[in-house]
Amino acid sequence: MTDQLRLLAVHAHPDDESSKGAGTMLRYVAAGHPVTVVSCTGGERGDVLNPRLQDDPQVLRNIVEVRRREMAAAQEILGVDHVWLGFVDSGLPEGDPLPPLPDGCFALEPLEVTTEALVRVIRERRPHVVTTYDENGGYPHPDHIMTHVVTMAAVEAAGDAERFPHAGEPWQPLKVYYNQGFNPDRIEALHAGCEAAGLESPYVDWMERMRDRPRRTLTTRVECAEFFERRDDALRAHATQIDPEGWFFSVPIDVQRSAYPWEDYELAVSLVPVQLPEDDLFAGLPADAAEADEIARKASWDRMAHDGRARTKES
DSSP, X not given: OOSSOOEEXXXXXXXXXXXXXXXXXXXXHHTTOOEEEEEEEOOTTOOOOOTTTTTOHHHHHTHXXXXXXXXXXXXXXXXXXXXXXXXXXXXXXXSSSOOOOOTTBGGGSOHHHHHHHXXXXXXXXXXXXXXXXXXXXXXXXXXXXXHHHHHHHHHHHHTOTTSSTTSOSOOOOOEEEEEOTTOHHHHHHHHHHHHHTTOOOTTHHHHHHHTTSOOOOOOEEEEOGGGHHHHHHHHHTSTTTOOTTSGGGOSOHHHHHHHOOEXXXXXXXXXXXXXXXXXXXXXXXXXXXXXXXXXXHHOOGGGSOTTSOOOEEEO
């Protein structure tokens, strides 16, 4: 194992890793930290969102292969390891009433099955820190919500030798974060940055939609502005999933760097004492991975309250 602290990012579909926390991963990879991305599904039922490819017969006939190639390209840009968890995209049901989810999809798989699959990855990669989505999935896609459920179940089970004993040696991650990249603070700052630069803001409708939503607690801001271009390159690698001329890339990088040079997280669980707010996902852990490994070996989920809150000290 490396002498650097290790990060595991659990996502629902290929492309999620490039739109949520990619700048953070690039920062840690540049500093020598091993980073692994898990894609719970293959994105098989995702719509083709790039208008230039929506009628391409090669894409439509081979969407599974296309999305795997896209993920490989994004992985190379990000410099991360990647694991397919092996489950099938649930799709995003639409209509009133909503149609049932398709048989055999990720969101309908038995929790013991999906949890064991992720426990195997955790025990193999031995991350000190795990990132995933909040209980709402970031947005209410059934695969995103299930990714939250499975990640939290797997983090709890991975350190318990009595759970899934054939899935590898126990390993207890020490911190869990929720990605909160599309939070009101960021949207408002980027909107103001566009106005100050005399640019049309793509966030006018977002501002209105977010006005009455409750705000999550942002505990951790990771500065990663120098990696914004490569973050965007990784997202563009998922060519079926993003319009390269669309609103997502409409705010110039220099405006983004000036207005909001961070990526945001919500600390959900910590088995080590921490002080909030933080500027590093590894805050509270020893810099030496061997020392952190020893803490992880001795850590137990049962030593903390099972209400999902971290043991923290506000600063």
